[in-house]
Amino acid sequence: MDEALLLKGVEKTFRGHLSIGSHHVLRGVTLTVPRGLIYGFLGPNGAGKTTTLKIVTGLLFPDAGEVSILGQGLGDGSVRARIGFLPETPYFYDYLTGHELLTFMGRLLGIPSPRLVERIPVLLRAVGLLGKEKLQLRKYSKGMLQRIGLAQALLNDPDLVILDEPTSGLDPIGRREIRDLILELRAQGKTVFFSSHILADAEMICDQVAILIRGKVVQEGPLEDLLGGEIQFWDVTVRGAAGMVPPPGCSVLTRLGTQVLIRVDREEVLQDLIDRSRAEGASVRGVVPHKISLEDLFMSHVPGEGSR
């Protein structure tokens, strides 16, 4: 059993009080999270990421499909002793201090007091909250709440860490810190499964991703495979060629004085353009290759956006 998490055909419909209000949110979510990797669960807002994570953590019940967590079914929930979960924009008891929250959560996890006394400062240091633990949570900033949330998710030294939008609402420094922490967790041999609609964060750290659109995984796999090594197009800057007519297959993006920015999407055309520029005495100032980004991949699946 080398998957940390396995979902097969998971369905979920939210029903209103009247049957007319029903909302088919998950339409057969299937994905496999291998152990020891950072796995990004990506999708636009409303795709069903949070719903999926709530099913995995036992807060919601699926209508259909299979869920296997670290080789165990949802069953009695005892597998939750081996996972850590950070909910989306986490809410905690704001009358508790950071230290009290961790103590309370530790007691729920059945961690013996002496072990907890050792563990809490270690976690506080890891999430950068050492010195703030005596402060009531109502005085915590959004980023601090996210970090104390992460600390409580790691109390039981979980094998699988599930984070719902861990970087949302944070400033660039906060996002960077969370990313570093996730990398650190992988280095410790844990599996990290996190949802995000912020593709830049995912692109930097994920080993593997799934893209969820309207309740269905439209693509899943290692990031390199999905993005490929292939270059999509080149942006070429040419100077001193005001009168030059670009060869067919080129499109002029902007002109600024004698400088022209041209986009080319085939390699032969690129060579042709460079040759022709030289022939006309213009100079090629730059050639910038563009690979497919997660964002492009993403947009190609969003309904209403044409696929390339």
Next chain:
Amino acid sequence: MKSGNSGAAAFQQVLALASNTFKEATRSRVFYILLAFAVCLLMFSSAMGFLAIGSIRRVILDMGLSTVSYFSAMTAIFVGIGLIYHEIERKTIYNILSKPVSRTSFLVGRYVGLMAVLLVNLAAMTVALQIVLSVFGSFTPRVFVAAGYIYLELLILTAVALFFSSVSSPVVSALCTVAFYLIGHTSSALPELLVPFLSSLWAKRLVIGLYHILPDLNLLSINNLVVHEIPTAPGFAMRALLYTVFTVGILLLAAALAFKKRDLV
């Protein structure tokens, strides 16, 4: 790793949840405002005895015990209906139930925690009442016993509120629990009130049968007996205790079953 569902682990979790619930109440300003209000109300209403004709002691006892009963019952109902709802609404429940904590432990922990809060609340009011009584030279030890019986009623009311709040919205829960409270305090009058007017034997039986199904909270109250210095009948305490344990047990079980498969959205 050890399963979180063994009995000892569940017990630890219930304790942790209960003490957190207690902390939640005692760290909120509302708790102290309510407490101060209760004590003032009590002192005021029982001090009215001073103006009354007849036995001052009797009037103080009557007004005082009624105030303690009503006020603590209302507190139990209105805090009880939010016990689960607020955890869901504020999403704090996600952090708890995503851990190896069973939903039953969660319910029981919340319940026990609120019962501890209500105990403090009741104790404060009882002491205040005794102070007023002492001022008039009428310290009545049996008031403590009466408070004990009021606590039994609170155990039941909180369980009712918890049950309704684990299956429905706060408004519906409030209505249902208040209805339970009102029925509970009037049902014992039902047979006396209706039976003499009914001609058919079946109708009489129906009314008496109905009475036995309906909750009867007067089975638990000795307020009138204390006021009028009447001793309780033998076996009263045992019956009240069994009634409470049985009712609370059924209600918590029903709440746990209803909550087990509920989606926490």
